[in-house]
Amino acid sequence: METQLVLEKWPGVVSTVIIGAKKEAGGSRGNTVTIGGQNSLPLLFKEGAIPHKPKIAFEIWDIAPQDWPEELISAYAGAINDPLAWAEKCVNEFKAELLCVKMQGTHPDFGNKTPESAAKFISLLLNKVKVPLIITGSGDDAKDNLILPACSEAARGQRCLLGCAVQDNYKTLVASVLADGHSIIAESPIDINIAKQLNILISDMGLNLERIVINPTIGALGYGLEYAYSIMERARLAALSGDKTLASPFICFIGQEAWKAKEARVSVEQGIIWESLTATSLIQSGADLLIMRHPCAAQQVNNYIEKLFKE
Amino acid sequence: MLIIGELINGMYANIASALKDHDKKIVQACALEQIASGADALDVCCGPASQNPLIDMPWLVEVIQEVTDKPLCLDSSKPKVIAEGLKAAKNKTIINSTTADAEKLEILIPLAKKYKSKLIGITISAAGIPQNKDQRLELAAMILTHATEEGFPITDLYLDPIVMPVNVAQGQIRDILETIAELKIIAQPSPKTIIGLSNISQGAKVRSLINRTFLTMAVASGLDSAILDPKDKELMDTLITAExxxxxxxxxxxxxxxxxxx
Known part of the structure; x- marks a missing residue:
């Protein structure tokens, strides 16, 4: 007798988030990137619609990165010392569809750039490359509250994704994102209860749940990946069961975590493997947006995504 | 949990007067208030005040449908009244209800199938109200057998163990809770379970507290649905917390x- 597969049908759906605005939508991007919209667990194509593939964004900084290992820096050759050239290289040479710029140079300990210079950098970057942008702060809450509104305003109408809002510091960023027509990254420390609470707090300020992307915080392969995996799985199950407050796509900062691992720093080959495996594992737990560092790892993961979505 | 709002019922004075004058504003306001308070579906009952339920039921259905597409739970002991409601319904429907009597099952199950309606089956029969868990389960089995024979989807069947007021049949309440749990394992796939919550406090002085305490116990026993007053905020908060x-x-x-x- 033929075995019948039991197919699950879910009442809920993950919200669809579009990053980037072309001319007709009031922006100046050459393309847009759409994530989310699925009503099935990851890759279970027979159970529901999965209209959008996971997408990779190349991570760049507004300054030359200080703590990246040589194995990683060498992939960008000299371009890494000039953030605009770095951005261009990602788009032209490595075919990046999307960039994630971290405003590290605004951190009090890493250059302490002013909001004005941050805004100017974003304007220059928007002129230099035509792909959509994700913009993240340096992680210093007080400074981010000055920098991110300036960046948000400089990118008004470009429908960027800005982050990261956290439970103790979200109001300033939400207000900016609302005013300038962007979407927001809501970050929680591998904690589903806080992820849900933060989404509610943000939506209470008037930003639609459909404009939130969850950063569940991840660990790299060998460094707590399975905790992130289980949190993401639980959130996604709730979302598919109809909990709108958890029905946001996931953004995962893959490169940042993978290249922290000591194993990744042994050799460039091993670093690429570490970053690729962290990414592919998280795709299987529902990651929608992968922020990656090494172009070879990005290429490998892209091939993997294409293969998965072929049939 | 499927929450069915109980307030559109001719036994309440506002609805009785709305029925008398066919004043749709009162009914529509009552529908929207219940939905705003968390009702997933609305019970629709002409009640004893209605002179002509065959006209009043479809009128209620039509005026409610003007303001919401939530499912309607057509509540009458007379199959003919339910049939008139079904004819008028564009929203999804739940028939409320059949007893375990063959003559009712034979009319209402085909009717539910014809209109793709869900169906509530109450574990009572012409012989009277069951006195214990075994009698309840026996009547439930009878409803299930009829439904299965007719090819009615069991997951669309809501079994009601018939809640008795605590001041009338205190000794039966534990049996009712145990029945809720056992109804879930009586068939595969499981039928749904439902109660008319307010019965538990009928005639009692402290109604809301009794209602929400019993609801918590019923939810813990595996209850899938309840007909209740969604405007009782403490009750709704208790339900959300229990879940x-x-x-x-x-x-x-x-x-x-x-x-x-x-």
Whole structure:
């Protein structure tokens, strides 16, 4: 007798988030990137619609990165010392569809750039490359509250994704994102209860749940990946069961975590493997947006995504 | 949990007067208030005040449908009245209800199939109200057998163990809770379970507290649906909390608000 597969049908759906605005939508991007919209667990194509593939964004900084290992820096050759050239290289040479710029140079300990210079950098970057942008702060809450509104305003109408809002510091960023027509990254420390609470707090300020992307915080392969995996799985199950407050796509900062691992720093080959495996594992737990560092790892993961979505 | 609002019922003075004058504003306001308070579906009952339920039932259905597409739970002991409601219904429907009597089952199950309606089966029969768990389960089995024979989908069948007022049949309440749990394992796939909650406090002085305490116990026993007053905020908060504790929703500090955002 033929075995019948039991197919699950879910009442809920993950919200669809579009990053980037072309001319007709009031922006100046050459393309847009759409994530989310699925009503099935990851890759279970027979159970529901999965209209959008996971997408990779190349991570760049507004300054030359200080703590990246040589194995990683060498992939960008000299371009890494000039953030605009770095951005261009990602788009032209490595075919990046999307960039994630971290405003590290605004951190009090890493250059302490002013909001004005941050805004100017974003304007220059928007002129230099035509792909959509994700913009993240340096992680210093007080400074981010000055920098991110300036960046948000400089990118008004470009429908960027800005982050990261956290439970103790979200109001300033939400207000900016609302005013300038962007979407927001809501970050929680591998904690589903806080992820849900933060989404509610943000939506209470008037930003639609459909404009939130969850950063569940991840660990790299060998460094707590399975905790992130289980949190993401639980959130996604709730979302598919109809909990709108958890029905946001996931953004995962893959490169940042993978290249922290000591194993990744042994050799460039091993670093690429570490970053690729962290990414592919998280795709299987529902990651929608992968922020990656090494172009070879990005290429490998892209091939993997294409293969998965072929049939 | 499927929450069915109980307030559109001719036994309430506002609805009785609306029925008398065919004043749709009162009915529509009552529908919208219940939905705003968290009702997933609305019970629709002409009640004893109605002179002509065959006209009043479809009128109620039509005026409610003007303001909401939530499912309507057509509530009458007379199959003909339910049939008139079904004819008028564009929204999804739930028939409320059949007893375990063959002559009712033979009319209402085909009717439910014809209109793709869900069906509530109450574990009572012409012989009277059951006195214990075994009698309840026996009547439930009879409803299930008829439904299965007719090819009615069991997951669309809501079995009601018939709640008795605590001041009338205190000795039966534990049996009723145990029946709820056992109804879930009486067939595969499981039928749904439902109660008319307010019965538990009928004639009692402290109604809301009794209602919400019993609801918590019933939810813990596996209850799928209840007909209740969704405008009783403490009752709704209790229900949301009970479901949270049973891990049906993910905790967050604003879990009450989170539930209402759903």
């Amino acid at each position: 949270l504790i049973l891990n049906k929703n993910i905790y967050c500090d604003s879990y009450l608000e989170a539930y209402r955002k759903k």
